[in-house]
Amino acid sequence: MIHRNAYMTDELQQIYDQTVEFVSREVLPHGNSWEDAGSVPRDVLLKMGSLGMLGLRVPEEHGGLGLGPLASATFSEALGSSTFAGFEVTVLVHTDMSGPHLVNSGTDEQLAEWMPGVLSGETILSIGVTEPDAGSDVAGIRSTAVKDGDGWRINGSKTFITNAVYGDMTILGARTDPENKYGISMFLVPSETEGFNVAKKLDKHGWRCSDTAELVLDDVWVPDEQLLGEPHRGFYATMQNFQNERMVL
Numbered sequence: 001m002i003h004r005n006a007y008m009t010d011e012l013q014q015i016y017d018q019t020v021e022f023v024s025r026e027v028l029p030h031g032n033s034w035e036d037a038g039s040v041p042r043d044v045l046l047k048m049g050s051l052g053m054l055g056l057r058v059p060e061e062h063g064g065l066g067l068g069p070l071a072s073a074t075f076s077e078a079l080g081s082s083t084f085a086g087f088e089v090t091v092l093v094h095t096d097m098s099g100p101h102l103v104n105s106g107t108d109e110q111l112a113e114w115m116p117g118v119l120s121g122e123t124i125l126s127i128g129v130t131e132p133d134a135g136s137d138v139a140g141i142r143s144t145a146v147k148d149g150d151g152w153r154i155n156g157s158k159t160f161i162t163n164a165v166y167g168d169m170t171i172l173g174a175r176t177d178p179e180n181k182y183g184i185s186m187f188l189v190p191s192e193t194e195g196f197n198v199a200k201k202l203d204k205h206g207w208r209c210s211d212t213a214e215l216v217l218d219d220v221w222v223p224d225e226q227l228l229g230e231p232h233r234g235f236y237a238t239m240q241n242f243q244n245e246r247m248v249l
């Protein structure tokens with residue numbers, strides 16, 4: 001088998017070829033209409049899920065193919081053959097920006113509950129870090145999560161959140177330790193949670209089939225079981241995931 005570059009194995013080359021073939025069959029003929037509609041149809045994501053494409057890097061014990069970050073990079077390059085970057089980013093925000101938070105920090109119970117839908121495409125993920133006053137400076141997050149009974153009450157706002165208009169769950173960063181600049185925690189917030197509001201679907205010059213949300217978090221309550229990872233360690237989890245996502249996207 002002829003390899004595309006020195007890093008390719010036969011397995012990675014197959015992923016590349018199959019993804020390019022999928023894109024030419026399922027994406028290229030429809031991409032312009034998705035751009036007009038401002039979304040990628042869920043059917044396509046479900047097809048990708050059924051072919052194992054949403055779990056390339058996910059360890060086998062969590063239901064994925066266990067092929068690691070090089071598979072993600074290969075997959076990303078092949079998705080780029082569509083030239084519809086909005087399609088590519090819809091997929092990769094799910095698989096490589098948001099999914100790793102769950103895989104890296106999820107408890108056994110969280111993984112058992114959410115990974116099947118994440119891998120099948122029934123649960124499309126987004127990552128909610130950016131706020132109007134906290135972009136590059138993640139430690140500037142102002143949204144708060146305050147302990148309330150057996151859970152946390154979240155208030156604040158987010159902006160530029162990919163997949164949060166049509167997706168199913170946002171992995172959300174909020175300040176839990178007001179005394180500590182880096183005292184942020186991550187939470188699993190399904191989109192039907194009361195108080196989780198898409199205030200606006202943002203219009204963009206490019207990536208038009210990728211949906212981008214402005215979110216208002218109005219007294220959102222989530223149980224302790226939806227805290228993702230250690231409390232107050234979300235800044236570090238985000239930095240860890242940036243290393244992967246900036247390479248893959």
Ligand SMILES: Cc1cc2nc3c(=O)[nH]c(=O)nc-3n(C[C@H](O)[C@H](O)[C@H](O)COP(=O)(O)OP(=O)(O)OC[C@H]3O[C@@H](n4cnc5c(N)ncnc54)[C@H](O)[C@@H]3O)c2cc1C
Pocket residue numbers: 093126127128129130132134135136137159160161162163204207212
């Ligand atoms: C289409 C789109 C999709 C996005 N999707 C998501 C998403 O899914 N989830 C999410 O959480 N966020 C998302 N983002 C947000 C994105 O991560 C931020 O836009 C990014 O972090 C930059 O933040 P900012 O736009 O506030 O710019 P700023 O942080 O205000 O930066 C503005 C400029 O200043 C520069 N700058 C900033 N700080 C410094 C410094 N200390 N020294 C020198 N230069 C500096 C930057 O390089 C940049 O050129 C998305 C953004 C876009 C446009």
